[in-house]
Amino acid sequence: xxxxxxxxxxxxxxxxxxxxxxxxxxxxxxxxxxxxxxxxxxxxxxxxxxxxxxxxxxxxxxxxxxxxxxxxxxxxxxxxxxxxxxxxxxxxxxxxxxxxxxxxxxxxxxxxxxxxxxxxxxxxxxxxxxxxxxxxxxxxxxxxxxxxxxxxxxxxxxxxxxxxxxxxxxxxxxxxxxxxxxx
Ligand SMILES: [Ca+2]
Numbered sequence: 001x002x003x004x005x006x007x008x009x010x011x012x013x014x015x016x017x018x019x020x021x022x023x024x025x026x027x028x029x030x031x032x033x034x035x036x037x038x039x040x041x042x043x044x045x046x047x048x049x050x051x052x053x054x055x056x057x058x059x060x061x062x063x064x065x066x067x068x069x070x071x072x073x074x075x076x077x078x079x080x081x082x083x084x085x086x087x088x089x090x091x092x093x094x095x096x097x098x099x100x101x102x103x104x105x106x107x108x109x110x111x112x113x114x115x116x117x118x119x120x121x122x123x124x125x126x127x128x129x130x131x132x133x134x135x136x137x138x139x140x141x142x143x144x145x146x147x148x149x150x151x152x153x154x155x156x157x158x159x160x161x162x163x164x165x166x167x168x169x170x171x172x173x174x175x176x177x178x179x180x181x182x183x
Pocket of ligand 1: 110168
């Protein structure tokens, strides 16, 4: 029942929190919704649930945060070990986040060894087949441990980690967003 309401709120770029404690009051049942507008505090843009750039099915109730810097990632033709950083600014306390993903359009990540991604200098993001493609590009999501996120700046460091014995010359990431589902 909350899905359409949640869609309207999040499409406006607002962050809702729901208080369901009054729903079962016999004489005055209410759903209390508090909305925070992230731009009111200079926080980052939160886009609609389904930006036209993504080919992935939206996650119900999720909000998307677009990067403030670092996109596109271009690690083609660079020496093995080259790193580059994508930064997101999150207005949300990590304790309020139930699930998080790094959604991206990856280009030419041939093998999970080719790319490494480290969050906030210490938490490796597990590469899965969802973002691997030997040629061309693919949309996929990688799970992000919510506890490793911070309110404020979050950096994802991408490394061209392995050229697979000279078989590959790097990779790119054309688009990325941080996808969050609240508790
Ligand atoms: Ca490659």
